[in-house]
Amino acid sequence: MRATDLDVSRAVAKPAGSRDLEDFAALIGPRAAARLEELARASHALTLRRFGRTVHMYAPLYLSNECLTTCTYCGFAKGLPIARKTLSVAQSLREGEFLRARGYRHVLLLTGEHQKLTGVDFLCEHVAALRALFPQISLEVQVWNEDEYRRLAAAGVDGVVIYQETYDPDSYARFHVAGKKRDYEFRLGGPERAARTGIRRLGIGALLGLHEPWREDAIALTAHALHLLKVAWRQELAVSVPRIRPSASGYSPEHPVTDRELAQLICALRLVLPDTGIVMSTREAPGFRDALVPLGVTHTSAGSHTDPGGYTEPGEAEGQFEVDDTRTPEEVADALRALGYEPVWKDWDALMRAGV
């Protein structure tokens, strides 16, 4: 069923917090596309009311690019002839010190999927060391069962990011051809399992450029977010809609999502998920990223490297994908200030957990 102009008007007119999945479908559709400026104004006003003029800053820290899973679009996929590297605790501390010196107090630790080289023991060891530098540590790694999340939480992990990549089971099977990640349901349940162990921040996302049409994945992502807001209501939720980037995998989408479509999607996400963070990484271009902040983006990274050891020993290992925004953290922070926004490096401390 196609959304009409009236559906779009109704969706825009509804009070924040009462918009549903049908409203979302109307807001990402072609009828709403013709009214993008109107959507942008509503999204901007709502973002200001709920988040103020702030943008949360985080930095990705890749611990390893070893991987036993084959995702046909990923630069780390098993079997690709790339330079591989796994950081020692001493090396990840050097990377951490580099990032801390640039202002970061929230790191997102990433690895490929290697059960032996980057398992729970490995992660706990690195998290325990990095806690001395960072009050906020999130993970974007393979998915775990509840007991494993409990161990990670005890080690000091306070955020878990799991992108479903695509929510369409057939497309999921087509892009994830080998390895543990093939289990769609286990991945989908990851954020809820993590939430049950008390992990405080959840991140979910769909990788745009895999399943077509992308709007189906956007709707499924929003349904997932609305579900998590009910079952994991104590957690702070953020969503992300990364567009696929060039990588060693050689994959490129047939119909890439355009800038205009992505801007519309950001507005629609904000209008339907008024209190949910929206993450925008350095895979997007500088001017485009800056322009999306007033539209609803609340979390961003800067100066990122996607290769393990890339901050202090660049060039030794392959990155996961090419970044587009190569500005330093200071340059991005200055650009945010010029827009009238305050970059927020720290908004949480482990002390705040005391007594919980």
Added chain:
Amino acid sequence: MEMGVDAVLVNTAIAVARDPAEMARAFRDAVDAGRRAFEAGLAPTRDEAEASSPLTGFLDPQ
């Protein structure tokens, strides 16, 4: 004034002001400002607010 009045008669507001002469000048200036704005021509009216600097201008190639 927009409807076409020819004059403005003001008594009490001027008479009881602390400085009646100054208040009289203020009324003269107000009438003068209204007349000038009317002669200059008003901007078109809209039913809804519209930002003069659009949020999505960055999407249109220059």
